[in-house]
Every structure is written in C-alpha cells, then in structure tokens.
Amino acid sequence: MTKVELVTEIASEGGITKAQAEKAVDEFIAAVSGALAAGDKITLVGFGTFSVGERAEREGRNPRTGEKIKIPASKVVKFKAGKTLSEKVK
DSSP states (O other): OOHHHHHHHHHHHHTOOHHHHHHHHHHHHHHHHHHHHTTOOEEETTTEEEEEEEEOOEEEEOTTTOOEEEEOOEEEEEEEEOHHHHHHHO
16 A cells, blocks of 8 residues: 555545645654654554664675675664554454
C-alpha cells in the first residue's frame, strides 16, 4: 500500500476529504519522526511500538575488492508489532 492508497482508504473509511486525510497522515509521520529523533519511544496499544536502537561499530568487507572496512556505530528505528496486529496478520 502506498501513501496515496492509505490516504484514500482513510478518507473513505473516516468520512473526511482526501486533503484532510493527507494532512493527518503527514502530521502522524512528522510526529513519529520527531519523537524518534528525540530518542522517545512511541507505543500504540494494539498496533505496536516504535523505538530507536543502537547498532555497534563493526567490521565489514567491500564486496568488490574484499578489503576490510570499518562500519561506524549508528542508530536504527525498530518496530515491534503489538499482539492485536500480530494476530490479524496470522
């Protein structure tokens, strides 16, 4: 499902215009992105939890040359599905 399809679905199910649905989706994305950038955890009961995890520095290899390279530490976004979502997907 693309963003356009999601907006269309929200608009039809929620009885609102596509413009209102698109603004709601954009604001949701902005709020989640901002919270994760600040290091917060977002829990949506029944849906899941978004969090930020740490990935340690590690050694890798350049696939073309086989040369060893150092991959720096980084932060990654994690998502853990909630019980209700997991049951619906099964």
